[in-house]
Amino acid sequence: MTQTKPSKLAELLRRGEIFAVECPSREILKHVTSRWGVLVLVALMAGTHRFSDLRRKVGGVSEKMLAQTLQCLEKDGFVRRVSLPVVPPHVEYSLTPMGEEIGRKVEALADWIEINLPQIMEAQRGA
Amino acid sequence: MTQTKPSKLAELLRRGEIFAVECPSREILKHVTSRWGVLVLVALMAGTHRFSDLRRKVGGVSEKMLAQTLQCLEKDGFVRRVSLPVVPPHVEYSLTPMGEEIGRKVEALADWIEINLPQIMEAQRGA
DNA sequence: CGGAATCCAAGATGATACTG
DNA sequence: CAGTATCATCTTGGATTCCG
Numbered sequence: 001m002t003q004t005k006p007s008k009l010a011e012l013l014r015r016g017e018i019f020a021v022e023c024p025s026r027e028i029l030k031h032v033t034s035r036w037g038v039l040v041l042v043a044l045m046a047g048t049h050r051f052s053d054l055r056r057k058v059g060g061v062s063e064k065m066l067a068q069t070l071q072c073l074e075k076d077g078f079v080r081r082v083s084l085p086v087v088p089p090h091v092e093y094s095l096t097p098m099g100e101e102i103g104r105k106v107e108a109l110a111d112w113i114e115i116n117l118p119q120i121m122e123a124q125r126g127a
Numbered sequence: 128m129t130q131t132k133p134s135k136l137a138e139l140l141r142r143g144e145i146f147a148v149e150c151p152s153r154e155i156l157k158h159v160t161s162r163w164g165v166l167v168l169v170a171l172m173a174g175t176h177r178f179s180d181l182r183r184k185v186g187g188v189s190e191k192m193l194a195q196t197l198q199c200l201e202k203d204g205f206v207r208r209v210s211l212p213v214v215p216p217h218v219e220y221s222l223t224p225m226g227e228e229i230g231r232k233v234e235a236l237a238d239w240i241e242i243n244l245p246q247i248m249e250a251q252r253g254a
Numbered sequence: 255c256g257g258a259a260t261c262c263a264a265g266a267t268g269a270t271a272c273t274g
Numbered sequence: 275c276a277g278t279a280t281c282a283t284c285t286t287g288g289a290t291t292c293c294g
Binding site for chain 3: 177178179190191194210214215216217218
Binding site for chain 4: 161162190
C-alpha cells in the first residue's frame with residue numbers, strides 16, 4: 001500500500017463512500033439524522049440547555065430517548081455535557097464547535113422543509 | 128379563521144414548529160432523513176438512475192426498502208418516476224426541482240460528515 | 255426488469271418505576 | 275433534577291416468493 005497522506009483535495013474527491021455498506025460515515029449519519037438527533041441538534045443551536053429544558057422543548061421525546069440521543073451525540077463530539085456537582089443535580093448541554101457546524105447543516109435542512117411545507121403538501125395532492 | 132397570506136418573513140420567523148409533536152414537517156423530515164432516503168437523494172443528485180442502478184449504487188439496500196423509499200419520496204414530490212412501457216420494463220428515477228433543492232441540503236450534510244470523519248473519529252477516542 | 259406480497263427477526267421507541 | 279433499569283410495543287428492515 002503506497003499510501004500518501006491524503007490531501008484535503010483528495011478527501012473532497014473521495015465522495016461516494018457513503019454508498020458503501022461499511023462506510024463509517026453511515027453510523028454518524030444515522031446518529032445525526034435520527035428521529036431525535038435532528039431535533040436535539042437544532043434545539044441546541046439556540047444555545048445551552050438543561051436536560052429538562054430540552055425535554056420540554058423537543059415535543060414528544062421520552063427521558064430515555066433524550067438521554068440516549070445526548071450520549072450518542074456527545075460521544076461523536078457534537079455535544080458538550082457539563083455536570084455541576086450540586087444538589088439537586090444541574091447538567092448543561094451545548095454544542096461543540098463541530099456540533100455547531102453540523103448543526104447548521106441539519107438546521108438548514110429542517111428550515112427548508114418548514115418553509116417549503118406548503119409546496120410539498122401541494123405536490124403530495126397534485127401528483 | 129382570519130388568516131392573512133403568510134409572508135416570506137413570517138414563514139422565516141415561524142421556526143420551531145418542528146418541535147411540536149403534530150408538526151407535519153416531522154413526517155417529511157422522517158422520509159428525507161431515513162436510512163435509505165438520504166442515500167437515494169444523494170445518489171439521484173448525480174442524475175437519472177434506473178431502479179437496478181440505484182440498487183447497485185446504494186450499497187446494502189433491499190429491493191423492498193428501495194421501492195418503499197422511492198414511492199415515499201415520489202409522493203412528497205422530490206422524485207420523478209418515469210415508466211417506459213417496454214418489455215422488459217424500464218423505469219427511470221430522477222429528482223424534481225424540489226428534490227434537487229432538498230437534495231443539496233442532504234448532500235451538504237453527508238459531505239460534511241465524510242470530510243470531517245477523521246476529526247469525528249478522533250473526538251470519539253479523545254473524549 | 256421492476257416491482258408487490260408475505261412472513262419474520264431485529265432494533266427503535268415508549269411507559270413506568272426507581273435512584274443518587 | 276437527571277438520569278438508569280426493566281419490560282412491553284411498535285416500527286424497520288430483510289429474505290423469500292411470485293407476477294406482469
